[in-house]
Amino acid sequence: MSQRSRPGSSAPGLTVADVERQLEGRAEVLAAARRSHAELRKVLSGPRWKRALLRRPELVPTLVAEAGAVEEALERVQRRAELEVWPDGTPVLREARELTAGREGLRQLVRRRLNALTVAPEDVPLEEALTRLDALVRQPAVRWALKPGEVLVFENDSWLRSDLAPPFTAWKQERTRRLVLSVGTVFALTLLLSFVVPKSMESWLTGFLVTFALATLGAQLLSAGRLRLTSERLIWAPMFGEPREVRWGAIPPEGFRLEHSLDPRLEGDWRLHGGAVKRAPAVALLVELHRQAPLRGAARAGVRLDSVAVFPAQLGKRKGFCVLGPQGLSFIPEGKGPQALSAVTGRPTALRNFESDQVLDALRWLPEAEFDACVMRMVEATGGAAWARADARYVPGAPVWRRIVIEHGGLTLTGRVQWDQQDATERLLRDWPR
Numbered sequence: 556m557s558q559r560s561r562p563g564s565s566a567p568g569l570t571v572a573d574v575e576r577q578l579e580g581r582a583e584v585l586a587a588a589r590r591s592h593a594e595l596r597k598v599l600s601g602p603r604w605k606r607a608l609l610r611r612p613e614l615v616p617t618l619v620a621e622a623g624a625v626e627e628a629l630e631r632v633q634r635r636a637e638l639e640v641w642p643d644g645t646p647v648l649r650e651a652r653e654l655t656a657g658r659e660g661l662r663q664l665v666r667r668r669l670n671a672l673t674v675a676p677e678d679v680p681l682e683e684a685l686t687r688l689d690a691l692v693r694q695p696a697v698r699w700a701l702k703p704g705e706v707l708v709f710e711n712d713s714w715l716r717s718d719l720a721p722p723f724t725a726w727k728q729e730r731t732r733r734l735v736l737s738v739g740t741v742f743a744l745t746l747l748l749s750f751v752v753p754k755s756m757e758s759w760l761t762g763f764l765v766t767f768a769l770a771t772l773g774a775q776l777l778s779a780g781r782l783r784l785t786s787e788r789l790i791w792a793p794m795f796g797e798p799r800e801v802r803w804g805a806i807p808p809e810g811f812r813l814e815h816s817l818d819p820r821l822e823g824d825w826r827l828h829g830g831a832v833k834r835a836p837a838v839a840l841l842v843e844l845h846r847q848a849p850l851r852g853a854a855r856a857g858v859r860l861d862s863v864a865v866f867p868a869q870l871g872k873r874k875g876f877c878v879l880g881p882q883g884l885s886f887i888p889e890g891k892g893p894q895a896l897s898a899v900t901g902r903p904t905a906l907r908n909f910e911s912d913q914v915l916d917a918l919r920w921l922p923e924a925e926f927d928a929c930v931m932r933m934v935e936a937t938g939g940a941a942w943a944r945a946d947a948r949y950v951p952g953a954p955v956w957r958r959i960v961i962e963h964g965g966l967t968l969t970g971r972v973q974w975d976q977q978d979a980t981e982r983l984l985r986d987w988p989r
Contacts, residue, residue, distance in 0.1 A: 870968045
């Protein structure tokens with residue numbers, strides 16, 4: 556039987572040319588699709604796939620535009636093959652199956668490339684993944700520098716700093732401690748096992764342990780980076796690679812979490828595995844506050860509230876934090892950070908290892924009326940106390956940086972302020988009853 560002989564028993568005398576003619580151009584559609592899919596797979600498989608994709612701006616739009624016709628052609632071939640019982644060796648059927656397998660392989664490749672830039676669902680369709688990947692590759696480069704009108708909220712200088720300040724921050728000290736511990740453990744194990752393993756295994760074991768140490772070092776370096784929180788976005792600049800950013804509104808609830816109290820994990824439009832970030836609990840708290848109301852976007856004004864003072868205090872036997880304002884004071888007990896955060900955001904939180912004063916400090920980006928409303932919700936949620944200025948009495952004596960005493964109805968609140976709160980506290984207490 557020649558190549559042009561009939562493909563199936565139900566259609567006597569039907570040749571391959573007849574089949575292709577009855578498919579009304581769909582065989583040509585499949586052949587062109589195989590070429591375009593193979594070309595795109597070659598582009599995305601290279602080590603410099605981003606640059607290669609940028610040089611071929613027509614590849615993705617063309618493939619996506621032809622997707623409907625390709626799917627219709629595949630369905631038509633499959634349906635006719637089943638109805639007419641085509642042999643497996645029928646060229647157009649074989650090409651259709653190869654294209655289907657090739658599309659799935661290309662989808663997996665695109666998903667891997669997409670996962671390097673963002674978060675790709677497991678079942679994302681090929682055309683959707685390609686469109687998203689192409690758009691991300693062609694986006695302007697993320698700027699580490701602030702944009703006009705953007706306000707810096709927090710910066711984690713985990714790299715060597717460019718000024719004359721000491722280069723080893725707490726973040727670097729923690730990472731150094733981890734590295735020293737890993738290398739020291741490997742060295743100790745090598746020394747110990749050299750006495751108990753046969754000589755024939757020493758070189759193999761030493762090589763294994765050295766490889767483990769180098770892999771640990773590499774993992775530490777790959778996860779290093781620098782973090783910046785602004786009024787608009789979170790920016791992550793890894794030690795190797797380009798900076799990435801995520802707008803506050805794109806971070807889902809509980810999308811930023813901590814593992815082992817040091818390693819931040821961001822799940823949203825892209826994944827951040829940041830390693831041991833300096834002040835990681837504080838960073839997680841700021842992300843949780845700034846990504847949602849009432850604090851989201853509040854820092855754009857670039858002004859922090861200076862008409863209040865926040866300082867550690869003790870009310871009776873309870874330790875906590877005092878918010879001193881023009882109209883009175885509020886007391887929030889110690890150890891109530893998560894409850895205070897939930898009172899502000901209206902959502903439960905899994906974050907731990909922070910105190911209410913950190914929440915209060917972040918809320919200084921709010922106008923005074925909104926700040927006061929948040930503080931009252933925190934007081935109610937934590938079982939604190941609130942005193943009006945007219946009902947309380949300030950007991951002067953020692954400087955405010957040494958001791959503050961305020962009395963109300965037989966209760967006494969004591970505390971003291973740091974130097975950066977001293978001026979605001981003295982200014983507020985001038986108008987308090989004595």
